Amino acid sequence: MNLFADIKTVVLEKLEMLVADGTLPEGLSFTNVTVEPPRDALHGDLATNAAMVLAKPARMKPRDIAEALAPLLVQDSRVNSADVAGPGFLNLRIDPAIFQNMIGDILAKGTGFGRSNIGAGRKINVEFVSANPTGPLHVGHTRGAVFGDALCSLLDFAGYDVTREYYINDGGAQVDVLARSAYERYREACGHAPEIKEGLYPGDYLKPVGEALKEKYGDSLLDKPESDWLADIRLFATEAMMDMVRADLASLGVKMDVFFSEKSLYGTGKIEAAIADLDAKGLIYTGSLPPPKGKLPEDWEAREQTLFRSTDHGDDVDRPVQKSDGSWTYFAPDIAYHYDKIERGYDELIDVLGADHGGYVKRMKAAVSALSDGKVPLDIKLCQLVRLFRDGKPFKMSKRANNFILLSDVVAQVGSDVTRFVMLTRKNDAPLDFDFKKALEQSKDNPVFYVQYAHARVCSVLAKADNPTDAALQNADFARLTAPAELALLKKLGEWPRLAELAASHHEPHRIAFYLFDLASEFHALQHMGKVDPALRFILSGDPALSNARLAMIRAVAVVISSGLGILGVAPASEMR
RNA sequence: GGCCCCGUAGCUCAGCUGGAUAGAGCAGCUGACUUCUAAUCAGCAGGCCACAGGUUCGAAUCCUGUCGGGGUCACCA
Numbered sequence: 010m011n012l013f014a015d016i017k018t019v020v021l022e023k024l025e026m027l028v029a030d031g032t033l034p035e036g037l038s039f040t041n042v043t044v045e046p047p048r049d050a051l052h053g054d055l056a057t058n059a060a061m062v063l064a065k066p067a068r069m070k071p072r073d074i075a076e077a078l079a080p081l082l083v084q085d086s087r088v089n090s091a092d093v094a095g096p097g098f099l100n101l102r103i104d105p106a107i108f109q110n111m112i113g114d115i116l117a118k119g120t121g122f123g124r125s126n127i128g129a130g131r132k133i134n135v136e137f138v139s140a141n142p143t144g145p146l147h148v149g150h151t152r153g154a155v156f157g158d159a160l161c162s163l164l165d166f167a168g169y170d171v172t173r174e175y176y177i178n179d180g181g182a183q184v185d186v187l188a189r190s191a192y193e194r195y196r197e198a199c200g201h202a203p204e205i206k207e208g209l210y211p212g213d214y215l216k217p218v219g220e221a222l223k224e225k226y227g228d229s230l231l232d233k234p235e236s237d238w239l240a241d242i243r244l245f246a247t248e249a250m251m252d253m254v255r256a257d258l259a260s261l262g263v264k265m266d267v268f269f270s271e272k273s274l275y276g277t278g279k280i281e282a283a284i285a286d287l288d289a290k291g292l293i294y295t296g297s298l299p300p301p302k303g304k305l306p307e308d309w310e311a312r313e314q315t316l317f318r319s320t321d322h323g324d325d326v327d328r329p330v331q332k333s334d335g336s337w338t339y340f341a342p343d344i345a346y347h348y349d350k351i352e353r354g355y356d357e358l359i360d361v362l363g364a365d366h367g368g369y370v371k372r373m374k375a376a377v378s379a380l381s382d383g384k385v386p387l388d389i390k391l392c393q394l395v396r397l398f399r400d401g402k403p404f405k406m407s408k409r410a411n412n413f414i415l416l417s418d419v420v421a422q423v424g425s426d427v428t429r430f431v432m433l434t435r436k437n438d439a440p441l442d443f444d445f446k447k448a449l450e451q452s453k454d455n456p457v458f459y460v461q462y463a464h465a466r467v468c469s470v471l472a473k474a475d476n477p478t479d480a481a482l483q484n485a486d487f488a489r490l491t492a493p494a495e496l497a498l499l500k501k502l503g504e505w506p507r508l509a510e511l512a513a514s515h516h517e518p519h520r521i522a523f524y525l526f527d528l529a530s531e532f533h534a535l536q537h538m539g540k541v542d543p544a545l546r547f548i549l550s551g552d553p554a555l556s557n558a559r560l561a562m563i564r565a566v567a568v569v570i571s572s573g574l575g576i577l578g579v580a581p582a583s584e585m586r
Numbered sequence: 587g588g589c590c591c592c593g594u595a596g597c598u599c600a601g602c603u604g605g606a607u608a609g610a611g612c613a614g615c616u617g618a619c620u621u622c623u624a625a626u627c628a629g630c631a632g633g634c635c636a637c638a639g640g641u642u643c644g645a646a647u648c649c650u651g652u653c654g655g656g657g658u659c660a661c662c663a
Contacts, residue, residue: 065642368659466623523599
């Protein structure tokens with residue numbers, strides 16, 4: 010159940026009644042009417058802005074509308090009172106029984122509580138990580154991996170049919186460089202001194218690949234021209250790199266549904282087909298681009314190129330799809346790749362990219378808009394940098410010194426759960442500070458710990474009460490939960506379905522992390538009250554009925570925490586020792 | 587120079603697609619454990635929401651401009 014959605018339905022019904030009886034004029038749009046929690050709990054449980062947003066189109070005073078609407082709302086059994094306040098807000102007080110009985114709902118549905126169907130089974134493809142297959146994943150990829158994966162879980166929770174997808178950039182020049190680097194490691198394995206020239210990948214991770222190549226080819230590729238071995242080694246090395254990538258992702262609990270190869274677009278007519286589709290829409294032409302605005306590059310010269318008229322779909326300048334020698338630019342396979350996604354029948358697309366790809370957003374959106382005739386929305390989420398610290402001191406990373414921090418380093422040091430949670434405590438477009446020491450600290454300073462500790466405390470209390478089953482707790486007398494702090498906690502639980510929907514529709518998994526922190530905070534506060542006032546303890550030996558109700562309540566907290574952590578891909582802890 | 591992102595308490599950040607008196611955590615100060623985990627909690631203090639205009643019943647939120655920080659910028663992917 011989503012109380013906010015339910016009550017909004019009621020508000021809309023009552024507004025229709027006011028139209029029907031002539032109080033409100035016909036033809037009003039109710040799309041801006043909202044039902045949300047008021048900022049201040051003193052104002053009530055829910056508030057609607059209906060009277061204010063309708064005042065102008067209805068040519069009425071907000072208070073007049075509100076006063077007409079209020080008595081109708083109170084007719085609903087769930088609404089105890091409706092008061093006009095401020096400039097025309099309607100503050101609603103909800104029957105406490107609604108919140109109390111929600112516990113039964115939570116215990117019955119378990120972690121399914123809060124699932125919605127706003128996705129309506131629409132197919133959505135989320136492309137993320139998509140790191141070049143030239144080495145292991147590093148911290149930057151880690152953020153994209155965690156963000157993308159959590160976003161997928163969130164969308165699934167909201168009723169989408171989600172595909173997790175990784176685009177393997179195995180068609181460009183960088184995999185040739187990989188092959189040459191691997192070849193040197195192969196020579197090294199064969200007893201020769203490797204020549205890791207400038208521009209090749211120097212990392213040690215290619216040594217096992219060299220060994221494996223020796224295993225497979227013996228000495229047969231030594232002293233052979235590049236043309237004899239390049240294709241074979243490229244394939245071999247790329248597959249080895251993707252094995253590493255898959256292992257890295259697995260260590261974070263990320264499992265892709267589809268690995269899509271860029272190479273598969275070449276020589277199969279797929280690029281040609283995508284460009285032909287654009288051409289048929291009159292969006293491909295031959296011409297030369299104007300020089301970039303502002304400072305002119307020294308070697309700039311006008312060039313005839315095959316261009317995509319992306320400016321028809323919101324881009325700032327048209328983009329080349331073919332180089333002057335007739336070969337494709339990197340943009341062409343990207344167009345073909347997104348064309349392929351559209352042809353596979355996705356209703357929505359999301360690309361998760363690093364912030365350094367910001368300049369790429371408009372052209373890709375333009376391409377998808379053109380290819381799908383504006384029917385398939387593409388959202389591009391840019392993940393900002395991760396800055397690494399150890400105990401407050403910045404961590405130096407240098408690619409040249411070959412000491413850049415790998416995903417596997419992070420996971421090895423702090424574990425998957427902590428890595429994931431910390432990475433999700435920031436909006437994707439804000440830079441993230443990741444402190445190795447703080448991430449492992451067991452204090453309120455560390456939100457992962459704080460949330461897990463709340464869950465563990467519930468487990469501990471339930472254990473004290475001999476672990477009653479959810480089925481048994483569902484029969485508790487929830488009406489006994491009348492303390493203000495208890496009702497506040499229940500209202501927080503009631504926000505979960507709405508919050509999950511909002512997080513999903515905004516493509517913002519970090520909201521889950523912040524909600525869990527708030528929920529944990531409410532719970533910790535309530536538990537602590539039991540120390541000050543024994544009457545508020547969860548387990549009261551003299552009142553088994555009230556104890557059961559409270560145990561059911563905290564069990565519901567654990568269920569929602571568990572559910573939220575599940576979306577983030579973090580395991581709930583049952584004890585913290 | 588063009589485009590994109592960011593600018594909110596001393597620090598790190600939320601702010602629910604425009605709502606009521608702008609919120610957390612840390613740091614600071616004052617308090618709270620013979621009890622279900624004090625690994626916690628309560629309170630105090632802390633603000634020109636970068637700045638200036640605009641849109642309207644109402645702006646941290648939307649628009650325009652300015653300043654400051656970051657990213658990116660024609661045959662590299």
